Amino acid sequence: MNDITFFQRFESDIVAGRKTITLRDASESHFTPGQQLRVGRYEDDVYFCTIEVISVAPVALDQLTDEHARQENMTLPQLKEVIGEIYPGLIELYAIVFKRVATA
Numbered sequence: 610m611n612d613i614t615f616f617q618r619f620e621s622d623i624v625a626g627r628k629t630i631t632l633r634d635a636s637e638s639h640f641t642p643g644q645q646l647r648v649g650r651y652e653d654d655v656y657f658c659t660i661e662v663i664s665v666a667p668v669a670l671d672q673l674t675d676e677h678a679r680q681e682n683m684t685l686p687q688l689k690e691v692i693g694e695i696y697p698g699l700i701e702l703y704a705i706v707f708k709r710v711a712t713a
C-alpha cells in the first residue's frame with residue numbers, strides 16, 4: 610500500500626533526486642515532517658521509492674518562484690502549466706518538500 614502517488618512521467622526525476630518538491634491540494638496537506646512515505650505511480654500504483662517529508666507549507670499559485678520550479682526540475686512557466694492541468698482553477702496549494710531515502 611502506497612502513501613502518495615506521482616504521475617509516472619516524474620518517476621525518473623524523483624529517483625534521481627532532481628525533483629524534491631511536490632505541490633498538492635488540501636486533500637494531501639496532512640503529511641508531517643519526518644514522516645516516511647511509500648511512493649507509487651499514479652497510473653498503476655506500483656511502488657518505486659520511499660521519501661521522507663522535510664516540510665509542508667501552504668503556497669498560493671501566484672507566490673510560486675523560480676526556486677519552486679528548480680526544485681521541480683522545471684521552469685516556472687512549465688510548472689504553472691502542469692499545475693493548471695492537474696488542478697484547474699486551484700489557487701491554494703501546499704508545497705511538500707522531500708528527500709528520497711530508499712529506492713525500489
Ligand SMILES: CC(=O)Nc1ccn([C@@H]2O[C@H](CO)[C@@H](O)[C@H]2O)c(=O)n1
Nearest residue numbers: 614615616619631632633691692695
Ligand atoms: C493524483 C494527483 O494529484 N497526483 C499528482 C499531483 C501532482 N503531481 C506533481 O506535483 C507537482 C505539482 O503539482 C508536479 O510535479 C505534479 O506533476 C503528481 O505527480 N501527481
